[in-house]
Amino acid sequence: MNNFTFYAPTMFAFGQGEASRVGALVRQFGGSKVLLVAGGGSVKKNGAYDAVAASLKEAGFPWCELWGVQANPRSGKVYEGIDLARTEGVDFLLAIGGGSVIDTAKAIGMGIPYDGDFWDLFTGTAKIERTLPVGTVLTISAAGSEGSDSCVITQEDGNLKWGCPKTDLIRPKFSVLDPTYTYSLPDYQLACGAVDMLAHLCERYFTNTPDVALTDRLCEAVMKTIVDAAPKALADHSDYASHADLMWAGMLAHNNSCGIGRDQDWASHQIEHELSAFYDCAHGAGLAVVMPAWMEYVCGHDVMRFARFAVNVFGCEMDFAHPERTAQAGIRRLRDFFRTLGMPATLEEVGGRAEDIPAMVAHRCEKPNGFPFGGFVKIQVVDMEAILRRCAN
Amino acid sequence: MNNFTFYAPTMFAFGQGEASRVGALVRQFGGSKVLLVAGGGSVKKNGAYDAVAASLKEAGFPWCELWGVQANPRSGKVYEGIDLARTEGVDFLLAIGGGSVIDTAKAIGMGIPYDGDFWDLFTGTAKIERTLPVGTVLTISAAGSEGSDSCVITQEDGNLKWGCPKTDLIRPKFSVLDPTYTYSLPDYQLACGAVDMLAHLCERYFTNTPDVALTDRLCEAVMKTIVDAAPKALADHSDYASHADLMWAGMLAHNNSCGIGRDQDWASHQIEHELSAFYDCAHGAGLAVVMPAWMEYVCGHDVMRFARFAVNVFGCEMDFAHPERTAQAGIRRLRDFFRTLGMPATLEEVGGRAEDIPAMVAHRCEKPNGFPFGGFVKIQVVDMEAILRRCAN
The missing domain is CATH 3.40.50.1970 (Rossmann fold)
Known part of the structure; x- marks a missing residue:
């Protein structure tokens, strides 16, 4: 810590x-x-x-x-x-x-x-x-x-x-x-919000800092609540309990109580900022596209952490002989979760085009200290391009 | 909520x-x-x-x-x-x-x-x-x-x-x-501290307020951390990670971030206050005696909540046919946990005597609004006596 x-x-x-x-x-x-x-x-x-x-x-x-x-x-x-x-x-x-x-x-x-x-x-x-x-x-x-x-x-x-x-x-x-x-939010906006808060926790959860048992568990507690509450809130726009859970979870996800004492990542947010700068898409929608692609790309960096995410957030069964299968199952479950919320899964679905990828990377380059970024895995130009290409498929 | x-x-x-x-x-x-x-x-x-x-x-x-x-x-x-x-x-x-x-x-x-x-x-x-x-x-x-x-x-x-x-x-x-x-705390004091913070969470966890999914999970996250870290801290008085987990857990257990939006209990604390008033025992030691006795006494009030405590905090297996067995297993695990920390389990072990029980209850009676107390189950004079008698065995 x-x-x-x-x-x-x-x-x-x-x-x-x-x-x-x-x-x-x-x-x-x-x-x-x-x-x-x-x-x-x-x-x-x-x-x-x-x-x-x-x-x-x-x-x-x-x-x-x-x-x-x-x-x-x-x-x-x-x-x-x-x-x-x-x-x-x-x-x-x-x-x-x-x-x-x-x-x-x-x-x-x-x-x-x-x-x-x-x-x-x-x-x-x-x-x-x-x-x-x-x-x-x-x-x-x-x-x-x-x-x-x-x-x-x-x-x-x-x-x-x-x-x-x-x-x-x-x-x-x-x-x-x-x-x-x-209650009166359109489904799409409510879903974008759930993605955004889940992403705020993932950006903190995926860390190389050892000995962070307590904040790991707090992150998981809030993430599980979002995964549980968001479909209920969408299914019933006057269900107080699920809307209340989401509202407090969204605050906890970003006041940093779940992120203290640990290095954080924020690569997905950085990449998504280019998506919303280019296409003015909703931030949550952009994150629904970028975050699973980022996860697939960096999963090999710490398979056991992704396996833990799969087990503790999505209730996947741990494959002790093949932890990488559990890790991948967790990312699939995240994709499925976003899909059930009605979120986009590809660059095209947020109005993007694969041919813009070089321009997005170039735009990021203009930022002072634009590259590398990301605390979990350092993202270089080539990595950002690869992650965006993964979004485009 | x-x-x-x-x-x-x-x-x-x-x-x-x-x-x-x-x-x-x-x-x-x-x-x-x-x-x-x-x-x-x-x-x-x-x-x-x-x-x-x-x-x-x-x-x-x-x-x-x-x-x-x-x-x-x-x-x-x-x-x-x-x-x-x-x-x-x-x-x-x-x-x-x-x-x-x-x-x-x-x-x-x-x-x-x-x-x-x-x-x-x-x-x-x-x-x-x-x-x-x-x-x-x-x-x-x-x-x-x-x-x-x-x-x-x-x-x-x-x-x-x-x-x-x-x-x-x-x-x-x-x-x-x-x-x-x-690091330099005596084992006994370190263990008393772990009991105290676990009790602060239990006092909030056992509630009749419905729809408190998020704070339930936060309570469980912090309780699991204490159950995991306390034996490590006792085994190695220079292990930074476990001492750090306990230190932050102790703060979270009582700043009310885990207790907001829900009625709380505090009956065990009230009963323990009489123990430490009579015998000047350490607060945590008194709680180690009172809390499991209180749990056994009130378990029937909400068996499923005690079963949840057993499964989510102590990793007990859920007996879906007999949830009360899981509930009781959780209380036994809590007793065992306190015992492995070197904590007392009976009134006698904190210097108390069964014959003082009426005097302790009478002392509580002198307090304005002394009875009933407790938010989960209302404790009357007869209940306080029964819980203390359970401590004396």
Whole structure:
């Protein structure tokens, strides 16, 4: 086990009806004028917006609103939000939505007290030293941004989908998690979310760090819960238990409680970032394509870890004479699981084309320290090409 | 799943050598003059005291010291600490030790800004509204106080071992967890710690709340880790991996990440508090006696949950035709596990006597709302007597 620092000071208010506490929570964390950040209007249908507005009104807080955050959130909306927040004298950011909305609010929060271009904080030209406080009301179980120290934005100038350096400064002050807000999600989006959170755990699970028994078991506990709950949530969009399991699992999958003390991988995420940069596909859909291909490609690096994944997450029977067969069975089960969720399995199914592969690899090359990447197996140019070709079949 | 609030804003610095950060951590959380709280001197042998003193000195912080906190910590030391801290103008409390030392520091912290007797905050006569910040350097994996919202003190006037009302206000600001400080613990103390943390999970695991799949699995993950790591740590007092597993497991067992959204039990703890009040036995030793007796007594209330415990924590084979046999096998395995750790199994082995049972029950009766207690099965006077009689055989 590696030494680690773990600091996750987000207050979670979990359960049906908890959004009525938003006003009190904003007050508790020092806000007085709020910028509400949202996407395309679904939060007006699922009840989240009304609950938040009523609570802010009751608490007597004025607020302004920034709408129109898209999936794979863009820098343009961040610049717009920074301008609006400065003009209006906002001191608290409230994201109502999923990861894209929360990440936009986080980026606005770090941009406001910084004099230059907020993108400097992503490139490392400047360091994130202060942010405005962010609260969230989650409406999609997926990205885990409601409890995480990370934030991903696409810089439109250059089509660069980058994460900022991880910092506990940008963890939300509070997050309201009401599972009923996820009832009205389309199947596809709900499934993408389950893939995303499972991927967040896999990126942590596949490690070369020895002696990580406890976090191994925590990863498996959360992964099994997702595998169990996602089909139930899809089958019944008003099943509270499975939607609640997914909502808390998505947070645990990415607040790093399952990843502390161990080297992590993140190669699949890096490869997927190129897919969504090229085709604007849903992040979870891209991961459903990339992650099994990555697993097949790197499985030989540590067959016993993949066998453990197969046995402990998917209930495969261990073939002690041929552990590699168990390992492969686990990857097949993961593919099958994604397929039963209605997820794509190939590059073509997310709108991609095999002939774009060199361009995607070249695009990755432009990133500072673009290659190699991946903590479990170092991915070089040739490996990324091979994994993407595997996706194209 | 019940609605819940989860807020655990403690910064953990985990791993060998992390105590060198204490000075910087005190600064980060606003301290300038420190009261160091400790027990009987073992922290001078295991290196914790020297590391802390060097770090505080380097950071330029003055400090004073309160020594002599005992197991089952007493109110006398709390009063002494409050006086000392007020006289010296202390603004930060630093506990170096295990749960008793940390709980003493927490009680001092809540007592300093309160005008009356700190015990009012335990009885509910007054509400905990402010505390001095507390940091910890943990040297015993057991109580979980390094990350918890609770604190247990014995009021010498009346021999009352009580917990204060749980509040996030008393969670430590930071905790340094260096597993090597636990290498020098006597076997008995190390084993008591493992029992204590396993009990913290059992108190949460045995619940009547439906639809708690995720926290069930988290409980099992941490329990399995303890069952696996404790014998290894006992067999080799310099095995970093098992000591590290126990140290983080002890924190997770009691910061409530495994208990949110579910009713909890705590009957075994309540009964054990009488044992340690009467015989001053180690808390873990008392729990090793009480918990299996409680399990046998209440098993019929939910046989399938006990069967699940047997299968998922102890690897028992499920007897689908006779689940009660599996349930009982699990309790036997727990007894065996405690026995292999060198723990007592009977009242007599912790210095108790069957003839004291009525007095222990009567002592419990004196507590406001003393009966019934327990969230899984309501324990009445007759039940407490029966469970204690089972301990005496």
